[in-house]
Amino acid sequence: MNQSKNNIDVRAIFDRIAPVYDQLNDWLSLGQHRIWKEMAVKWSEAKPGDTCLDLCCGSGDLALRLARRVKVTGKVYGVDFSPNLLECARQRSRAQYPQPPITWLEADVLNLPFEDNSFAAATMGYGLRNVTDIQRCLKELHRVLQPSAKAAILDFHRPSNSQIRAFQQFYLDNLVVPLADYLGVKEEYAYISPSLDRFPIGKEQVELARQVGYATATHYPIANGMMGMLVVSKN
Numbered sequence: 001m002n003q004s005k006n007n008i009d010v011r012a013i014f015d016r017i018a019p020v021y022d023q024l025n026d027w028l029s030l031g032q033h034r035i036w037k038e039m040a041v042k043w044s045e046a047k048p049g050d051t052c053l054d055l056c057c058g059s060g061d062l063a064l065r066l067a068r069r070v071k072v073t074g075k076v077y078g079v080d081f082s083p084n085l086l087e088c089a090r091q092r093s094r095a096q097y098p099q100p101p102i103t104w105l106e107a108d109v110l111n112l113p114f115e116d117n118s119f120a121a122a123t124m125g126y127g128l129r130n131v132t133d134i135q136r137c138l139k140e141l142h143r144v145l146q147p148s149a150k151a152a153i154l155d156f157h158r159p160s161n162s163q164i165r166a167f168q169q170f171y172l173d174n175l176v177v178p179l180a181d182y183l184g185v186k187e188e189y190a191y192i193s194p195s196l197d198r199f200p201i202g203k204e205q206v207e208l209a210r211q212v213g214y215a216t217a218t219h220y221p222i223a224n225g226m227m228g229m230l231v232v233s234k235n
Helices: 002-029 033-044 061-070 083-096 134-144 162-182 192-198 202-211
Strands: 051-055 075-080 102-106 119-125 145-156 216-222 227-233
Touching: 033 061, 033 119, 033 145, 033 227, 051 061, 051 134, 061 075, 061 083, 061 102, 061 119, 075 083, 083 102, 119 134, 134 145, 134 202, 134 227, 162 192, 202 216, 202 227
Parallel strands: 051 075, 051 119, 075 102, 119 145
Antiparallel strands: 145 227, 216 227
């Protein structure tokens, strides 16, 4: 019951921020999120002709990058539970890449509507921190990946260095939240700091991935530990 309510709450947040989502991502990352997303696609090892998955696809950044990587012979599924963000993704794909091999799908990442062993590669950007059951999400992703397939999962991270952590909090409190306030979504973006406090650190993410059956799991700190990339592979 609580999990269902939490899903509804988070979905409502992302539906409300959809119109300013890309603008706020630029500010949150000082524009660097594009580089990190390219890293995620590279580490997923998606190849031309592959069928790939982008979980919590948001406004479509990673899915579009995957589509360019797999080319017209491949296929990409962009999954999100926010219909407003999915509509943003559809509009962007029509404007930027008129014929991408992308299917946009509203679905729950804890209960994916795909057969086992469906995907040759997968990505996830800024989504794992917001799911109600991280281990279950990783397990579902493991289920739908093909043997030996890789997934790259990018997200915010609490740095271990206390000074960098203090800078991160200052940045959130004094730049991001005021910007969100200016754009009319202050309450929606106030969730970031508490969500970071709850989010498992890198070595904990690695342990969760191994517990659900991944053959390898490595967490790479990015931006002095303020971001992180969990790269996993299936047997």
